[in-house]
Amino acid sequence: MTDQFAIRAEGLTKHYGALHALVDLNLDVRLGEVFGFLGPNGAGKTTTIRTLMDEIRPTAGQASILGMDSHVKSVEIRRHIGYLPDDLALYPNLTGRDTLTYFANLRGGVDWGYVDRLAERLGADLSKKVGDLSSGNRQKVGVIQAFMNHPQVLIMDEPSAGLDPLVQREFQAMMREVAAEGRSVFLSSHILSEVQRVADRVGIIRQGRLIALESVSSLRSKATRQVELEFGSPVDRAVFEGVPGIRGVTVEDRRALLSYDGKMEALLKAVTERYDVVDITTQEADLEEIFLTYYRDDQATV
Amino acid sequence: MLATVFTKAILDRWRGMAIGAASLAALLLFAMAVYRQIDLSIYTDLPEAFLTLVGIPEDADVASLAYNAIYNSYGSLAMGGLVIAMGAAAIAGEERKGTMAMLLGNPVSRTHVLVSKAAAMLLLVALGGLVLWAAGVAAPELLEVSVTGIHIGAFTVHLVGSTLFYGLLALAIGSWTGRSGMAAGTTAGVMVLSFFAVGIFPLVEGWEDLAKAFPWYYYSGSEPLLNGIHWGHLAALAAGSIVLFLIALLGVNRRDLRGPSTGVTLMDRLRTSPLTAGIANRLAGSARVSRIWVKTASEYQGLLFVVAALMFGVMGVLIGPIYNAIGEAVISLGEGFPEAMLALFGGGDLSTPEGYYQLESFGLMAPVAVMVVTITIGARALAGEEENRTMSLLLANPIPRSRVVVEKTLTMVLYALTVGFATFAGVTVGSWIGGLGMDVGNIAATSVLAVLIGLVFGALAMLLSAATGVVRFAIFVPVGAALIFHVMNAIGELNDAAWADWSPFHYYLGSDPLTNGMPWGHGALLAALVVLLLALAVPAFQRRDLRQVS
Numbered sequence: 090m091t092d093q094f095a096i097r098a099e100g101l102t103k104h105y106g107a108l109h110a111l112v113d114l115n116l117d118v119r120l121g122e123v124f125g126f127l128g129p130n131g132a133g134k135t136t137t138i139r140t141l142m143d144e145i146r147p148t149a150g151q152a153s154i155l156g157m158d159s160h161v162k163s164v165e166i167r168r169h170i171g172y173l174p175d176d177l178a179l180y181p182n183l184t185g186r187d188t189l190t191y192f193a194n195l196r197g198g199v200d201w202g203y204v205d206r207l208a209e210r211l212g213a214d215l216s217k218k219v220g221d222l223s224s225g226n227r228q229k230v231g232v233i234q235a236f237m238n239h240p241q242v243l244i245m246d247e248p249s250a251g252l253d254p255l256v257q258r259e260f261q262a263m264m265r266e267v268a269a270e271g272r273s274v275f276l277s278s279h280i281l282s283e284v285q286r287v288a289d290r291v292g293i294i295r296q297g298r299l300i301a302l303e304s305v306s307s308l309r310s311k312a313t314r315q316v317e318l319e320f321g322s323p324v325d326r327a328v329f330e331g332v333p334g335i336r337g338v339t340v341e342d343r344r345a346l347l348s349y350d351g352k353m354e355a356l357l358k359a360v361t362e363r364y365d366v367v368d369i370t371t372q373e374a375d376l377e378e379i380f381l382t383y384y385r386d387d388q389a390t391v
Numbered sequence: 392m393l394a395t396v397f398t399k400a401i402l403d404r405w406r407g408m409a410i411g412a413a414s415l416a417a418l419l420l421f422a423m424a425v426y427r428q429i430d431l432s433i434y435t436d437l438p439e440a441f442l443t444l445v446g447i448p449e450d451a452d453v454a455s456l457a458y459n460a461i462y463n464s465y466g467s468l469a470m471g472g473l474v475i476a477m478g479a480a481a482i483a484g485e486e487r488k489g490t491m492a493m494l495l496g497n498p499v500s501r502t503h504v505l506v507s508k509a510a511a512m513l514l515l516v517a518l519g520g521l522v523l524w525a526a527g528v529a530a531p532e533l534l535e536v537s538v539t540g541i542h543i544g545a546f547t548v549h550l551v552g553s554t555l556f557y558g559l560l561a562l563a564i565g566s567w568t569g570r571s572g573m574a575a576g577t578t579a580g581v582m583v584l585s586f587f588a589v590g591i592f593p594l595v596e597g598w599e600d601l602a603k604a605f606p607w608y609y610y611s612g613s614e615p616l617l618n619g620i621h622w623g624h625l626a627a628l629a630a631g632s633i634v635l636f637l638i639a640l641l642g643v644n645r646r647d648l649r650g651p652s653t654g655v656t657l658m659d660r661l662r663t664s665p666l667t668a669g670i671a672n673r674l675a676g677s678a679r680v681s682r683i684w685v686k687t688a689s690e691y692q693g694l695l696f697v698v699a700a701l702m703f704g705v706m707g708v709l710i711g712p713i714y715n716a717i718g719e720a721v722i723s724l725g726e727g728f729p730e731a732m733l734a735l736f737g738g739g740d741l742s743t744p745e746g747y748y749q750l751e752s753f754g755l756m757a758p759v760a761v762m763v764v765t766i767t768i769g770a771r772a773l774a775g776e777e778e779n780r781t782m783s784l785l786l787a788n789p790i791p792r793s794r795v796v797v798e799k800t801l802t803m804v805l806y807a808l809t810v811g812f813a814t815f816a817g818v819t820v821g822s823w824i825g826g827l828g829m830d831v832g833n834i835a836a837t838s839v840l841a842v843l844i845g846l847v848f849g850a851l852a853m854l855l856s857a858a859t860g861v862v863r864f865a866i867f868v869p870v871g872a873a874l875i876f877h878v879m880n881a882i883g884e885l886n887d888a889a890w891a892d893w894s895p896f897h898y899y900l901g902s903d904p905l906t907n908g909m910p911w912g913h914g915a916l917l918a919a920l921v922v923l924l925l926a927l928a929v930p931a932f933q934r935r936d937l938r939q940v941s
Contacts, residue, residue, distance in 0.1 A: 135939070144783055145936035164791050172787035178780035182690075183680065191680035195788040218659075234784070 095120050095242045095273035096141065100150030103136050103297075110136040112297045113150065118242075118275050123268045125288030125305070126277040133297040134277040135175045138246050141275075142172060154242060168196075171240035173248050175277075177231040181220025185230040188219055192234055199237050207233045210259050225251035232260060236267075243267060243274045249283055261287045282373060285309060293379070308379070313350040315372040319343060321365035332359045343367075396494070396504050400511035404477050411473050412519040414871065415466045416526030418878055423457035423530050425882045454531050454538045458616055462523065462546065465874065467610065468586065470523075470554045474516055475578045478561030481508035482639075483571035486649045501643050505566065509636060512558050520551035545620040552628040553610035557582050559635040567642030569649040576697065581606070587705070591713060606631065683785075683798035688805065691768055695806050699813035702760045706752040707817015711825030714747045744827035745905040748818060749837075753900065755877075757814050757841040762873060764806045765849020770865035772799035774856040777938050792933045796857060800925055803849050811842035829905070836909035837900075843917035844899040848873045850924035857932035895920065 096118040103111040111133045118124040128134050139145045141152050143163035152159040154166045179188055185208075193199035208215055213229035214222070222230070228251045235243055243264070249257050264274045264287050278284050284291055284305070291308050293301040301308075313336070318324075326340040334351030349356055353371075360366060482505065485491040494504060527543035530536075557578055565574035585605030589612060592602040602608045609628050613621035661671035679689045773796065776782040786792065815838035822829040848869040855865040876894040883891025884901070891897050898913035 139783070139937070139939070142783065142787065144786065164789050167787060167789040170787070172784070174780070174783045174787070176780065177784070179784070180781060187677075187680050190677055191686060192784070192788055194681055195683070195785075195790055231784075 093120060094118060094153075094156070095122075096124075096152070096154050096244075096275055098137070098141075098150070098152040101137065101140060101147050101152055102149040103133075103140060103145065104148045109297050111140070111147070114294075114297075114299050116292050116299055116302060118273055119290075120273055121268055121271045122289040123264055123274040123276055123287050125284030125291040126275060126294065127279065127281065127284050127291055128277075128294035129279055132294045134279075134294060135246055136297075137294070138175070138244055138275075138277060141244060142167075169241040171235035171238055171243045173231050173235040173243075173245040175246035176250075177228060179219040179227060179230060182218060184218050185213060185215035185222075185233075188230055189215065189234060189237060193237070196238055200239070203239070204233060204237050207236055207263075210263070211256055223251070225253060225256070228252055229256070232263075236263065239272075241272050243272070245274065246277045247279070248276065249278070249280070257283070281379065313348045316347055316349045316356070317370040317372075318345045318347075318360065318366060319368040320345070320360075321367055324360075324364055328360055328363055332356055396499065396507035397511050400481070400508050401514065404511065404515055407473050407476070408515045408519045409522075410867070411469050412522035412526075414874070415461060415469060416522060416530075418465065418874070419457055419461045419526055420530050420533070422461050422878065422882060423453060423534055423536060425886055426453045426456050427534055427536055452539065453536045455541055455616065457530070458527065458541065458543065458546070461878075462527070462550070463611065463616070465878075466523065467550055467553065468582070470516070470519060470550065471557045471582050472579070473519075474512060474554050474558035475561045475575055475582070477512050477515070478558040478578070479565050479571045479575035481505075481512070481562050481565060482643055483565030483569050483574050486569045487571050491648055495648070502640060505562075505640055505643050509559070509562060509639070512562070513555065516551055516554050516558065520547045520554075523547050523550065540617065542616060542619040545618075546616040548620055549610050549613075549615040549625065549628075552625050552632075553606065556606055556628050556632050556635070559632050559639065563635040563639040563642065566639035567646070569646070580697075584705075595713070683790075683795060684801040684805075687768070687772060687799050687802040691764070691802070691806060694767060695764060695809060698760050698764055699810050702752075702757065702810055703813040703817035706756050706760070707814055707819075708821045708824065710748055710751050710818070711744075711821030711823070711827055713751075714744055714827065715825045743906070744822065744825070744829055745833070748822075748829070749900065749903075749905050752814070752818060753837055753841060753905065757811075757838070758844050758873075758877075758896075758899065760814070761807050761810050761841055761845025762848050762869075764810055765803050765845045766852040766866060766869050768799070768803040768806060769849040769852030769869070770856050770862050772803065772853065772856060773932060774860045774862040774865050777860040778862055778940050780940055782937055786937070793929045796853070796925075796929050796932050800850075800853060800928070803853065804846065807842045807846050807849065810845070811838045814838050814841060830908070833905050833908050836914075837904045839909070840899050840904055840914060840917065843914060843921065844895060846921045847895050847917055847924070850921045850928070854924045854928040854931060857928040858935065860935075860938040 094117045096116075098114050098116050101111055101114040102109075114133075114137060116124075126134055126137070136145070140147050141154060141159055143160050143166075146160060155169055157166050159166065180191075183191065189199070189204060207213075208229075211229045211232060213233060214226065215230070215233075217226075219227055219230060228248070232248060235245060235248075249260065252260060261283070264276065267274055268289070274287075276284065276288060285308070288305050290302070290304050292299055293303070320343045323342050324340055324345055326338055326345070329335050329338050329345070329347060332351070332355060334349055335356070336348045338345060338347040340346075357366070482491070485494060495501065524544060524547040527547065531538045560581065561574045561578040564577055565571055568574065585607035588605045589602045589607040592598045602612065606628070609624040609631075613624050615621060661667040664671075678685070680686050773782075776785060785795065815835050818829070818834050818838070819831055821827075822834070851872065852865045852869040855868055856862070859865065877896050880891050880894035880896035880901075882888075883894065884897070891901075895917060898910075898916050902910040902913055904910055904913075
């Protein structure tokens with residue numbers, strides 16, 4: 090563990106015949122951070138993770154975890170990581186506790202007091218057979234399994250699937266705690282808000298290529314919001330002219346709909362001077378819009 | 392083509408039926424070609440009792456021998472196996488996979504689903520029968536073998552009727568309980584048991600009529616190949632099939648559908664009772680998951696129990712007294728037996744208890760029993776975990792892939808040995824009860840060889856499982872290989888052909904170990920083959936990408 094990086098990928102490439110699932114991917118995850126790995130379904134997130142886990146082998150390039158080659162030192166690496174695969178499957182005939190016992194036996198040495206605390210935090214029932222649990226409750230067993238070993242690096246592929254919002258929040262707190270202790274989390278997700286809430290930095294992947302590597306705050310600044318304003322009287326669209334960051338205004342009697350990526354204060358100042366604002370609804374940009382932003386940037390630099 | 396439940400069921404299942412029917416047709420051609428070259432006069436002198444036992448018509452000719460050898464035993468059991476899988480999967484299988492809820496989320500009634508699936512089964516069995524009939528008619532033409540007094544059409548009609556009956560039995564049990572494992576297991580048990588009952592009961596004086604209690608009787612009891620269609624028997628099969636279909640219809644409509652859940656086992660009940668919770672928890676919980684091989688073992692304990700009990704009880708203990716009961720008739724058959732001819736049925740000289748045990752227990756059943764266990768574990772151990780998507784979590788632990796292969800192999804070997812031991816113990820006890828005085832050392836040697844021949848194909852399954860991660864492939868190829876090698880060995884020995892030596896089965900009973908004791912060279916050869924295949928499995932699994940199954 091001499092490297093300062095939790096995970097490092099260099100030129101990682103994976104081809105399945107003519108399909109280029111992963112193309113020359115470079116990224117690194119630092120110690121003590123939550124790294125969000127964001128991309129739509131089928132972008133190559135799971136392929137990246139399966140390569141890191143040595144489930145599949147790269148066509149070209151290499152990856153290392155804690156300074157160890159992901160293929161050569163795979164067994165040693167797995168002593169130090171917790172892993173939650175995409176679309177988790179467990180042994181239906183085992184109870185949650187049996188499942189954890191099985192993996193604990195294969196790892197050797199697990200702190201059961203910690204397991205019980207995790208189960209309590211997530212509200213997991215470990216006495217039921219996994220096959221009889223709902224998918225959310227099954228996911229909790231998977232989460233405990235990934236955390237129970239106090240791993241140096243947590244690799245999680247779409248971990249919030251099926252968890253209800255309260256449990257998601259608890260789970261996000263658990264990830265932040267891991268980072269606070271100087272350990273690292275590699276969080277793959279297609280949900281922008283989740284990544285924004287917990288991650289320090291974000292890598293965005295699209296069609297097998299990493300198209301951006303950003304801090305969450307700069308990602309947020311690029312995130313154009315949809316703003317809907319309702320006024321007390323019919324509004325003239327001229328009022329929005331000259332406010333920087335406003336795009337695509339549509340006005341309809343007393344309503345205005347626009348895209349905005351500046352400070353809310355500037356917008357409000359401009360409109361409240363002349364009109365009576367009754368209601369404001371803002372909506373976060375969705376992932377696809379952010380991709381489009383980056384995609385445009387990408388094209389522009391070429 | 393996915394337009395209806397019916398066409399989807401056909402699409403899902405036609406491959407198995409096509410491969411099965413085509414293989415049987417090829418085997419028939421092969422058998423007939425070999426029989427054509429050997430002197431058949433030996434058959435005509437054989438006593439009737441023996442011919443009945445092995446199912447050879449009295450006026451045997453090339454064609455009827457081949458039909459009997461391939462269609463009557465392998466053919467009907469293989470078709471039965473295919474259709475049982477179909478019947479068990481139809482309702483219960485979809486529930487187990489969790490796809491039934493989605494299917495019934497559409498505006499189709501349960502009755503509609505059941506009728507569609509049953510109709511698909513009917514069509515596929517009929518098509519399979521048609522292929523067998525066509526091959527049966529074409530083979531003698533191609534090989535210029537003369538056929539007299541053979542009713543191949545009538546025979547296939549009986550085969551189709553009987554096969555459908557078992558399919559509908561599996562469908563009925565699955566529809567009534569929603570448990571596909573139970574449906575397949577029970578039906579296969581009924582089929583195999585009635586196959587043997589119809590073979591054995593007619594030979595025991597006073598018990599002849601007992602055979603009529605078993606469905607197999609209405610398939611082969613009237614010897615349709617020689618005598619043509621027996622309308623009474625066919626009507627009985629049809630009536631039984633209709634009753635089973637109605638039972639299925641009633642069953643699927645009256646009960647709650649099962650989710651993709653696990654069901655409650657006896658061990659679960661013990662775990663919840665405070666009296667037994669302590670010990671049950673240790674057995675079912677912490678002990679079961681202590682090691683990979685222990686956990687693997689726990690997954691197949693039900694299968695092992697059934698197979699070992701069958702080998703110990705029916706194929707072991709029971710055969711002794713039966714030999715005593717029918718021994719007179721068998722022994723009186725005299726010395727005139729051409730030993731080679733019996734090869735197809737597992738060989739053995741019928742005038743000795745060793746020969747009889749070889750014919751009944753060791754020839755076919757013991758290797759099949761060991762293979763059921765070894766091929767199941769070999770194919771499912773690695774590829775099964777991949778297809779169930781648990782492999783990635785298992786391999787997230789700090790263990791090398793080689794250890795997973797080694798531990799799963801350990802389970803396979805231990806279970807093969809257990810079946811071998813059950814066979815050994817059963818035959819020893821059977822010999823003792825029947826007062827047959829067989830050599831215990833030789834029984835042990837033959838049992839060990841049965842374990843080894845079973846492990847050869849289990850190891851092949853393990854290798855394919857490791858190399859491909861596809862369960863279906865890892866089951867079908869070893870089963871097909873075993874079938875081909877078995878027929879190759881049997882027919883090769885009949886023909887004194889040197890190529891029989893290339894079949895692993897030659898090294899199993901080729902030296903008549905039940906009489907002559909352990910052939911160390913043969914045993915070592917089989918063991919070496921097992922080790923070689925298993926040694927290849929480790930790098931095969933290490934080197935490839937795990938499958939991503941969704």
